[in-house]
């Protein structure tokens with residue numbers, strides 16, 4: 001069953017529907033009497049948690065089961081007790097979007113849809129393209145022209161999506177996609193589609209399964225605000241099913257130039273979209289997060305917070321995570337570490353608690369950002385002499 005988060009109206013799961021008639025966001029209601037307690041720390045993959053996932057079909061590329069690292073070096077440097085990274089870049093197309101797409105594209109097949117569409121800053125389009133290739137259906141992706149990382153664009157192209165660049169940003173693209181899905185009968189797989197979040201909530205299941213306990217805090221980047229909502233839903237389901245007895249705080253990080261939620265939160269005022277979002281972290285270059293109401297609830301209910309970080313802080317954190325821990329993530333993903341560092345400096349978080357940072361996408365998706373900011377030395381003659389000179 002689907003339920004509106006605003007007015008509570010319910011709809012069956014077998015109709016194509018993205019919003020309530022009142023305009024509110026929908027969420028899938030899971031029968032928690034039927035879920036299985038499989039949290040034994042073993043054989044972790046997304047589909048291990050199938051009793052929580054509301055589809056029967058399974059279009060899969062073996063998503064999930066991503067590594068959870070203890071940041072031994074960084075926790076010492078930052079004088080914190082317990083820091084972890086859940087590295088979602090290790091998914092089949094290199095981002096957490098695969099969790100949403102294995103469920104979303106499976107749902108498309110169950111509904112008998114043979115065309116799917118999304119707006120994207122890059123990762124969603126790469127993932128949708130891959131899963132629809134696997135399913136043998138057509139995919140259309142609308143991306144902001146010139147503002148999508150090279151690797152992501154290459155992925156969408158090679159997996160065979162119809163890639164349409166638009167003159168505008170993600171928010172403009174999403175508006176067109178919503179209209180197109182309505183008029184053209186194409187199934188929309190942006191994160192307003194509640195089935196996407198049903199896949200992404202498994203990040204919460206894996207964190208608990210891998211750690212064996214619930215961390216005090218989960219920190220992650222926020223763009224269209226689907227993932228923070230999904231992970232919170234996952235933890236709440238574990239709690240309501242009686243598998244855990246406490247919940248983490250959800251801490252969402254936005255890039256300063258695209259931070260409508262963090263601004264509203266910090267200034268304690270109504271949410272207002274940002275007209276011209278801008279940041280080096282193109283994945284989260286979003287001014288009007290479609291899921292903002294779900295995200296706001298997640299932060300409020302969990303006792304968490306929303307913060308923003310500058311592009312400079314993001315790039316510094318990206319370098320730090322790679323050079324101290326061997327984990328290369330794209331800029332948007334590094335905002336979770338940048339946020340942790342900023343909150344620590346502002347004494348807004350407790351160094352003795354446990355923190356899981358979600359790094360959402362692989363660093364190789366956006367190599368330009370590294371290369372453009374680094375000057376290689378001149379080439380040397382192929383001799384030991386010349387090499388010694390450089391040393």
Ligand code: F0G
Nearest residue numbers: 120121123124223224225226227360361
């Ligand atoms: N990190 C990365 C690497 C992303 O690609 C995204 C979103 C986010 C974080 C934010 O997640 O939107 O659920 O709050 N990327 C979308 C896309 C918008 O089109 O790939 P969110």
